[in-house]
Amino acid sequence: MKLKLTCKEAGRLISEGLDRKLSLPQRTALRLHLAICDACTRIHLQFRFLRRAASRYPGPEREGGES
Numbered sequence: 378m379k380l381k382l383t384c385k386e387a388g389r390l391i392s393e394g395l396d397r398k399l400s401l402p403q404r405t406a407l408r409l410h411l412a413i414c415d416a417c418t419r420i421h422l423q424f425r426f427l428r429r430a431a432s433r434y435p436g437p438e439r440e441g442g443e444s
């Protein structure tokens with residue numbers, strides 16, 4: 378795998394990384410991209426934030442509310 382990612386590829390790795398562990402070369406390439414790309418860094422942080430928020434409030438399994 379090449380080490381220079383486009384923003385599109387980086388974005389894909391970021392979202393893939395939420396669901397499963399990336400391989401070492403993937404993580405390395407992503408990290409290199411994040412080091413030089415502010416836009417993807419922001420996306421990355423946002424995804425991680427959303428991910429954490431989502432895991433804090435798991436599932437739609439709440440009583441009652443059927444809207």
Ligand SMILES: [Zn+2]
Nearest residue numbers: 384387414417
């Ligand atoms: Zn980028």
